[in-house]
Amino acid sequence: MIMNKKSDIYTPKIHTSGGEGASSSLFLGIFGRRNTGKSSLINLLTGQDIAIVSEVPGTTTDPVRKSVEILGLGPVIVVDTAGIDDEGDLGQKRVQKSKNTIKNVDCAVLLISENRFDSYEKELIKEFENFDTPYLIVHNKSDLEMLEQASIDTIRQITQAEIVDFTTINDQGKDALIEKIKELIPKFRQQKKSLFGGLVKPKDVVLLITPIDSAAPEGRLILPQNQSIRNLLDNDCITIVVKDTGIADFLKLGITPALAVTDSSIFDYVSEILPENIPLTSFSILFARLKGDFEQYLKGTRYILKLNDGDRVLILESCTHQTSCDDIGRVKIPKLLQKYTGKKLEFDVVSGLAPAPLNPSPPKFPQGGTYALVIQCGGCMVTRKQLLNRLKPFVEAGIPVTNYGMTLAYVNGIFERATEVFR
Secondary structure, eight states: OEEOTTTOOEEOEEEOOOOOOOTTSEEEEEEESTTSSHHHHHHHHHTSOOSOOOSSTTOOOSOEEEEEEETTTEEEEEEEOOOTTOOHHHHHHHHHHHHHHHTTOSEEEEEEETTOOSHHHHHHHHHHHHTTOOEEEEEEOTTTSOOOHHHHHHHHTTOOOOEEEOOSSSSTTHHHHHHHHHHHSOHHHHSOOOTTTTTOOTTOEEEEEOOOOTTSOTTSOOHHHHHHHHHHHHTTOEEEEEOGGGHHHHHTTTOOOSEEEEOGGGHHHHHHHSOTTSOEEEHHHHHHHHHSOHHHHHHHHGGGGGOOTTOEEEEEOSSOOOOOTTOIIIIIHHHHHHHHHOOOOEEEEEOTTOOOOSSOSSTTSOTTOOOSEEEEOOOTTSOHHHHHHHHHHHHHTTOOEEEHHHHHHHHTTOHHHHHHTTO
């Protein structure tokens, strides 16, 4: 990113990608070789002709998603992937896309057939375990060839995962397979995660402060605000929603809320007008606790003080959206960081769930250089697993990570206040 000193306008480098997810849905990935029946399995599970079924190897090229409601599982995003044994240069790119999908699914089905289990399947299992992705092995086409004991013995040398003998030619065994998939779902997916869990109790008054600026969608609230309202209702709280211009009028009512939640972009204004005895945090920090690596965020935020001239900061968005002059990630945070630190910083932005580079570009960046700081959005559009796996390479590399809301709280001098309610 290059800062124009005269106009104070900057142009961040943008890496874009599709792949936004529905954060409340279960992501189920179907993996395996070509022609093992992955697409047929998806059609059977959903009861729809969603995926193209063909005897031609390689019919499924890129990972394909379909949102469905599966009895016993609820809302599910089923991901059909290309064959792990695809060939050629293009085929290898498809294989890599299939592997990249593993870190973004909650659980997986490894489909095999004809009693084949060797290096392809072993490599997938290695990736499943690397990303803590629960999985089961389904031997398909059992109507043509039953699973042999020799194959079971081979599999057991590698994994103790559940093995199911199955066929997609009829509905027999479908319910049993769904039950096995349900057993895969991690406990945190089986339980209803609460955005406000442990922070409020029934009948508490909670104040939500939602500015309506140029970044706000026309005629509606952004997703974090919507989800907060719903979760507070689920917690039997009394929810009061005001614009930033209505805070003073609310205070005149003489009501002291148990908690106030604001949009991070107006932390400075809200912290000044809201009395210190009212606990205050932001929507972004709430989602950081719900989905992100909260302890890493708390530690990483303090690295802001260690930023130096020329350091590069990576901004991670979890969705793609139109930007405006009020955009938090691309406009406000870069400007505030440079003003707060007094350093000349450079910024890259990655949107969607594309693999984010550990090392910044261009190649002329000083030898051995890495990102000095990674700032992740709240992640309202993705699952906890997707967000954690996105941050994992940076955490393992020792690169400090933080969150939009925590960053804005820090540069506005209210980091301790904004995070105290969680401690």
